[in-house]
Amino acid sequence: MSAVLLKKITFSYDGKIKILDGVDFNMEYGEITLIAGHSGEGKSTLASIICGIIPNVNGGTLEGEVVIDGQNIAGKKMGDICRKVGVVLQNADEQIVHKIVEDEIAFGCENLAFAPQKIEKQIDIVCKLMRLSPEWKTRSLSGGQKQRLITASTLAMGQKIIILDEPLAKS
Numbered sequence: 115m116s117a118v119l120l121k122k123i124t125f126s127y128d129g130k131i132k133i134l135d136g137v138d139f140n141m142e143y144g145e146i147t148l149i150a151g152h153s154g155e156g157k158s159t160l161a162s163i164i165c166g167i168i169p170n171v172n173g174g175t176l177e178g179e180v181v182i183d184g185q186n187i188a189g190k191k192m193g194d195i196c197r198k199v200g201v202v203l204q205n206a207d208e209q210i211v212h213k214i215v216e217d218e219i220a221f222g223c224e225n226l227a228f229a230p231q232k233i234e235k236q237i238d239i240v241c242k243l244m245r246l247s248p249e250w251k252t253r254s255l256s257g258g259q260k261q262r263l264i265t266a267s268t269l270a271m272g273q274k275i276i277i278l279d280e281p282l283a284k285s
Contacts, residue, residue, distance in 0.1 A: 115184040117143045117275050118164055123178035125159060125168065133159050137178070143274065158204065161279045166195035183274065197226060200273035204280040206260035215241070215255075215263055216248035222271045233270075240266035 120139040126132050133156045141147050149157050162168040169176045170192045180187050183198050203209055212218040216237055223233045241248050244266040246259065255263060268276060 119181040121179040127174045165199045165201040199275045200268035201277045206264045215250045236270040
């Protein structure tokens with residue numbers, strides 16, 4: 115079973131200009147896939163479709179079939195998609211909602227109904243992995259630290275599919 119399967123994906127933000135047109139894409143579990151291209155060519159749009167931001171949060175006209183972990187996600191709630199797909203966006207500031215690193219990492223785990231002991235364990239693991247301190251204030255972090263925080267938050271939730279949208283971009 116494919117991790118991600120896109121069939122004939124066409125997308126337009128305004129209903130007129132097609133950002134993506136007839137895209138087919140397949141990614142298997144265990145693969146690392148890089149999608150490269152110039153700015154404005156639809157890479158972030160593709161990532162937003164895979165993680166359900168499009169059409170659940172951002173509007174537009176989406177046609178085609180998006181299959182995640184063997185299930186067509188048409189009509190699925192964001193919470194159902196988020197259990198399978200984690201995403202680190204280009205601008206870390208857009209994803210940070212809490213004042214303290216520990217709370218930021220815990221937030222996604224709490225939304226996925228992790229037990230408190232598991233949340234504590236995940237915070238400890240990802241803070242060590244990403245060289246973060248749980249008590250740091252999120253607004254005082256450097257751009258690189260913010261990227262690491264959002265990556266840590268995503269890893270803590272344990273999804274099988276992780277999308278990194280320009281993870282090395284400066285915030």
